Amino acid sequence: MNNGFATVVGFTVKNKFRGKAFLITTIIIAIILTIGINLPYIISQFSGEGKATSIGYSNSQADKVKSQLFTQSRIVGLLDQYYKAQDKPEIKLVPIADSGTADGNEQALKKAIADGVIKGYIEFAANDTGGFPQVVYKSEALMDVSTSQSLQTALQSVKMQGVLEGAGLTKEQKELLLAPVTLDTVQISTNEGAGSIGKGKTEAEQGMDMALVYVILFMLFMAIMISGQMIASEITAEKSSRVMEILITSVSPLKAMFGKITGMFLVVLTQMAVYVLVIVINMTLPHNVSTLSKFNIKLSNIDPVLLCYAILFFLTGYFLFSTMFAAVGSIVSRTEDLGQAVLPITMLSLAGFYICMFGGLSNPNSMLIKVSSFIPFFSPYAMVVRLGLSDPPLWQVWLSIAILLVTIAGAGWLSAKIYRTGVLMYGKKPSFKELRKAMKAYKI
Incomplete structure (x- = not known):
């Protein structure tokens, strides 16, 4: 029983890595990334671009x-x-x-x-x-x-x-x-007395912060969409095949659910690591190095404090949405009904992503972004934008993290109860009344 969590994690990871669909999808996306990065160079070779x-x-x-x-x-x-x-x-x-x-x-x-x-x-x-x-x-x-x-x-x-x-x-x-007129831009901090990560960043450092914000937003969105669907579909598939009946009697619901979430996180992390490696390899090719040098891209300009905060919000955002996907997947008996069931969670993640991409990147100090940075379903996106492109006080950053952690704890507790009762309810999707009655009978 003590090793139940590790067993579920190992089983989930091995099961996904052995699947042909996972390997084929990873390879196809890696090929698409390679073609996309080198497409301008390929086009220039056939179109004669670069010649007078x-x-x-x-x-x-x-x-x-x-x-x-x-x-x-x-x-x-x-x-x-x-x-x-x-x-x-x-x-x-x-x-x-x-x-x-x-x-x-x-x-x-x-x-x-x-x-x-x-x-x-x-x-x-x-x-x-x-x-x-x-x-x-x-x-x-x-x-x-x-x-x-x-x-x-x-x-x-x-x-x-x-x-x-x-x-x-x-x-x-x-x-x-x-002679051209040169204008240098430097970010300053006006919140130093209240605690701040602003240190007077140069234009190159601001550019790398912007790039890091873009990467984190896309990676978090992709991780939530990919892993969330996989978590929900895995739980629904195990439930429909009756494997869940054996699993739930051997492992506690908390260990089973978070083991599944952690296992999927490792799978998605590995998949994204492959994509990042493919991007880095292609970017270091001779014909792409000259292009990058024009934009003055240097990894040494990345702010380590911003990177740590970005990783923290990435992890908390992932686990918040994953617990919700796991709970929804446990109450669905047929995979055909899964898409409709997880749609509200998908829309929440999509809303946070779109708010930051189309509103936050151009105006990180807007009231919408400030309010969104304290809403736990949006804060993993919004606070990363504020940290990378503006200078929020540290008390606001840690208040956002505290709200997010409390929400994760509450969502984990509620999802575990739904998970425990939902995975053993077959047939039609249970009503809220039936689900609430079954949850009352179970204590975590």
Whole structure:
């Protein structure tokens, strides 16, 4: 009897690991993650992304541009300098020989597109106001957004450079005018007297906090959804096969229920560890490392205090919802009715997740998030958001944890009574009156 809890945990873990469905599902999701992470690189290999797009222009001697500061040849020259200065030029300008007439030049440019020499071409026309000339980009693509945006940015830079040179500014003045303004953001704490985890975080540290909040929210939601359904379905299946009658007479209901919950937690934790390992391996591939370096992602910037709180809320949130799933699964006799029975619990978890994802991440100090951080069904999500993206006083954090622990104790006690009585009630789903009468007869 003393080893009943460990026996239930071991049986649950072994039973799941030996199941083909679990292994196949884990492998399929790992493959999907691998493809998803490397999809941009795969697409770039087949689409030619990363290579300079060839854009043509007519190398005509008859300049249509009438501007004191700009001529067609000058604009083309500055554009060519702009793109050659890039580490990986987005666009390559290709001159097309002048045929002597406007119609002939148009046909020559179209023929260059048809022959695959260029992807499109630009034409210049005079601006009636005498300002920067009108530029038109023509291509066969219906929505060539990336090329047109790149050209627009380059032309804006060319215009700025031409105007500055025409103004007669010195080199030092132009460099001073064009130098970017840097703005650093630092998180400060105003609750230091009342206890706080805010320490004046830099922009990089704030970015890692945001990433950690995202990961914890998704992992908690996935853990609740996956393990909750598995716990409820396992209990219902054991009940319908009459295995539960033997189990419940050998192990106390508390040990049986929490053994099942703990076993499923270990299974889900292993599954998520596999997914995290797959993500880490793919992220360390050479073509993904350069992408990560652009975002300045460093694991050393993770706040260890935030990580500890996130793990604590992850565990408490998991066990709260798991006890509820176990209780519901014990009163259902057929697996066909399980989906409808667990729907209210699923909606509770979904509500907490959506409140934080679509309201908390953009405004972690809103009244909705503050109130939700003290509601035990939402606090595992909401308080993690507040800890990662704002600076709540420590007394609020520990009050939320205390409320959550009391709720888990109450839910565990109630779920154990429902579990004990529900697993031995077969046939139709018991009514609340029948369930309450049976629970009164049983003492934990």
